[in-house]
Amino acid sequence: MIELLNVTKSFYHKPLFRDLSVQFESGNMSAILGKNGAGKSTLLRIMAGLTAFESGRINVCGTPLKSNNPLSRKAVLYIGHAPGLYPPLSAVENLRIAAMFYGKNYSDSEILDTLSQVGLDRQPDDSIRIYSQGMMQRLKLALAILIPWKVLLFDEPFTGLDEEGRILTESLLKSWQSEDKTIILVVHNHEWAMKHCDHLLVLHDKGIGYDGKSSDAKSENIAAMLQGIA
Amino acid sequence: MLVNLIKKELLIELRSKQILVSMAAFGLSVVLIFAFSFSVSQKILETFAPGLFWVLILFTSVLGLHRLFDYEKEFDAFSLVIGAPVDRGTIYISKWISGWIYLVVAEIIIIPLFVLFLQLRWTQPILPGVGILFLGNSGIMAIGALISGLAMRARMSEVLLPVLLFPLVTPVLIAVTKATTAYLNAQPFVLWQFWVLILASFTVIFGLLGYLLFDHVTEE
Amino acid sequence: MTSFFTNKFNKSMLIALIILFMVDVYIIVTNTPMIPQQHWAQKIFYLHVPVAWTAFLSYFFVMVFGIMYLVKKDYRWDRLGQSAAEIGTLFTALVLTTGPIWAKPIWGKPWIWEPRLTTTLILFLVYIGYFMLREFGGHPERVARYAAILGIIAFVDVPIIFLSVKFWTPEIQSHPQVEMAQQPGGILGPFFFSLALFTINWLMMLRFRSHTLNIKQKLLSDHV
Numbered sequence: 001m002i003e004l005l006n007v008t009k010s011f012y013h014k015p016l017f018r019d020l021s022v023q024f025e026s027g028n029m030s031a032i033l034g035k036n037g038a039g040k041s042t043l044l045r046i047m048a049g050l051t052a053f054e055s056g057r058i059n060v061c062g063t064p065l066k067s068n069n070p071l072s073r074k075a076v077l078y079i080g081h082a083p084g085l086y087p088p089l090s091a092v093e094n095l096r097i098a099a100m101f102y103g104k105n106y107s108d109s110e111i112l113d114t115l116s117q118v119g120l121d122r123q124p125d126d127s128i129r130i131y132s133q134g135m136m137q138r139l140k141l142a143l144a145i146l147i148p149w150k151v152l153l154f155d156e157p158f159t160g161l162d163e164e165g166r167i168l169t170e171s172l173l174k175s176w177q178s179e180d181k182t183i184i185l186v187v188h189n190h191e192w193a194m195k196h197c198d199h200l201l202v203l204h205d206k207g208i209g210y211d212g213k214s215s216d217a218k219s220e221n222i223a224a225m226l227q228g229i230a
Numbered sequence: 231m232l233v234n235l236i237k238k239e240l241l242i243e244l245r246s247k248q249i250l251v252s253m254a255a256f257g258l259s260v261v262l263i264f265a266f267s268f269s270v271s272q273k274i275l276e277t278f279a280p281g282l283f284w285v286l287i288l289f290t291s292v293l294g295l296h297r298l299f300d301y302e303k304e305f306d307a308f309s310l311v312i313g314a315p316v317d318r319g320t321i322y323i324s325k326w327i328s329g330w331i332y333l334v335v336a337e338i339i340i341i342p343l344f345v346l347f348l349q350l351r352w353t354q355p356i357l358p359g360v361g362i363l364f365l366g367n368s369g370i371m372a373i374g375a376l377i378s379g380l381a382m383r384a385r386m387s388e389v390l391l392p393v394l395l396f397p398l399v400t401p402v403l404i405a406v407t408k409a410t411t412a413y414l415n416a417q418p419f420v421l422w423q424f425w426v427l428i429l430a431s432f433t434v435i436f437g438l439l440g441y442l443l444f445d446h447v448t449e450e
Numbered sequence: 451m452t453s454f455f456t457n458k459f460n461k462s463m464l465i466a467l468i469i470l471f472m473v474d475v476y477i478i479v480t481n482t483p484m485i486p487q488q489h490w491a492q493k494i495f496y497l498h499v500p501v502a503w504t505a506f507l508s509y510f511f512v513m514v515f516g517i518m519y520l521v522k523k524d525y526r527w528d529r530l531g532q533s534a535a536e537i538g539t540l541f542t543a544l545v546l547t548t549g550p551i552w553a554k555p556i557w558g559k560p561w562i563w564e565p566r567l568t569t570t571l572i573l574f575l576v577y578i579g580y581f582m583l584r585e586f587g588g589h590p591e592r593v594a595r596y597a598a599i600l601g602i603i604a605f606v607d608v609p610i611i612f613l614s615v616k617f618w619t620p621e622i623q624s625h626p627q628v629e630m631a632q633q634p635g636g637i638l639g640p641f642f643f644s645l646a647l648f649t650i651n652w653l654m655m656l657r658f659r660s661h662t663l664n665i666k667q668k669l670l671s672d673h674v
Contacts, residue, residue, distance in 0.1 A: 074315035082306035088246040101314035394579035
């Protein structure tokens with residue numbers, strides 16, 4: 001569970017959003033929607049403790065998120081646009097190091113098992129610099145499998161994936177959803193979000209355009225907000 | 231965690247060899263330039279040598295410092311580190327220590343050739359020299375790792391880093407040059423212990439400041 | 451969003467400062483004792499030292515405002531820090547100008563590696579980097595944090611720089627404070643008058659600059 005209270009963030013002194021208060025419940029898969037530049041990715045990075053914000057508070061599972069309190073970040077895993085891994089290292093090394101940051105030690109065979117689960121077992125020892133975008137995306141899934149998290153912040157999980165990868169991602173998301181974890185995605189396809197997510201947050205006009213159950217949302221209203229008509 | 235973070239730095243360097251190769255190659259070419267540009271008597275050269283050496287080391291360390299956060303930025307791996315439950319001050323310490331190790335390795339290559347090409351005599355016992363070297367390195371890297379973190383995301387960071395670093399690091403440069411000169415001239419320790427004290431306090435003060443302030447450096 | 455001098459207090463302070471500075475110059479020229487061997491050159495002492503004091507006061511407050519910003523995360527402190535840094539750098543430039551003017555007749559050459567002067571020069575260089583960081587550091591929210599950090603490390607470095615330069619050239623010992631004790635009476639009064647005047651002037655400059663920076667910020671954030 002993650003809770004934002006009156007969060008304000010500016011960029012070049014212009015407010016990106018003002019006094020944002022939202023709650024993301026456990027067991028829910030939420031989607032953040034909004035036009036380009038509405039601050040979706042920034043909001044995700046703020047919740048991960050990567051980006052500073054001007055005012056407000058964020059509680060992660062009851063603990064206030066503080067830059068000087070490492071434990072407040074323990075429950076959260078952020079997976080961004082960029083791979084977020086070290087280009088000179090192999091997939092196995094990267095995953096081992098990433099898990100180590102979260103206090104987990106895995107043997108090579110455990111990591112290899114996970115890699116084959118996401119369909120990346122062919123080149124486990126090559127530098128990840130040669131990976132395509134789809135392969136990177138699968139590597140991020142392996143990261144999410146290996147690292148123990150309660151809140152997953154995932155920026156555009158479907159970019160660059162083939163059909164098989166897409167199905168894999170969806171099934172993994174579904175299985176985590178049933179484990180009473182909090183999943184927050186930034187997605188562009190609002191129809192997908194309305195179909196698969198429990199909760200929608202639409203960022204609109206420096207604030208919240210819609211915040212509620214996806215089943216209660218009207219597709220036309222959301223679409224209008226995303227196109228800037230409303 | 232600190233040990234793991236340093237292992238990570240060294241593993242990346244082992245794979246890419248980017249920092250060490252650039253530091254060593256740069257250091258060696260400057261030694262060569264020095265050897266050609268100083269056609270002065272041996273006595274004068276020997277008075278200049280400690281200063282020359284530390285200027286060389288400072289320039290060499292700037293090359294390493296530029297690269298210190300390179301792989302954190304390239305694929306945004308920094309998000310993973312600072313998003314993880316890792317004390318951000320410890321990240322600074324790990325950068326400091328790994329930078330220090332790179333500098334020592336580069337010096338192991340540079341120093342013999344510096345002595346050989348400039349035909350310097352080195353008759354003093356090795357150990358105090360190593361001590362001065364280690365202290366000088368840690369002073370440079372204590373402030374260097376912090377400045378490198380500040381310059382990491384800036385435009386023109388290749389200019390910003392030396393412009394910020396050089397004036398701030400002057401006490402280290404003065405102290406370490408004085409200490410090296412005194413050591414090579416076999417002066418008793420009491421005469422130059424002041425400089426060791428300056429080096430040690432600089433290292434401790436900026437190490438602590440870096441540890442405290444790095445929380446504020448890491449976030450975007 | 452009003453001009454700084456619409457405020458009556460600020461306006462009267464400006465007028466008072468202009469008059470008092472003219473009085474200050476008059477006192478320095480006519481009412482202070484001539485120092486043997488130094489003649490007119492010594493008169494710059496009444497400006498050089500208060501200017502240097504103002505510079506270091508500014509840089510000290512850059513550190514204080516920096517700490518305040520990191521604790522409070524309120525941009526007001528950042529703008530105060532920037533104001534203090536600008537004033538400090540202006541006065542540091544003045545120190546580096548008046549120093550050599552004074553040094554030439556006394557030491558025979560315009561520049562010697564006197565610890566105070568050298569520390570000032572090094573700080574001036576650090577602050578060139580500081581303003582470069584403000585310019586090239588990226589978005590202002592991050593720059594505010596980085597500038598605060600740099601202001602803190604710069605001032606913490608001052609005593610270490612001073613000590614190392616002092617012992618680097620131990621033969622250079624003559625700086626104002628040492629001489630002052632040996633100088634004839636009648637100096638202290640005008641000196642402290644000048645010092646007080648410069649300090650009040652500093653306070654007004656700081657208020658003026660942070661006022662204009664506040665307005666600039668307001669214009670930037672309103673104009674979307």
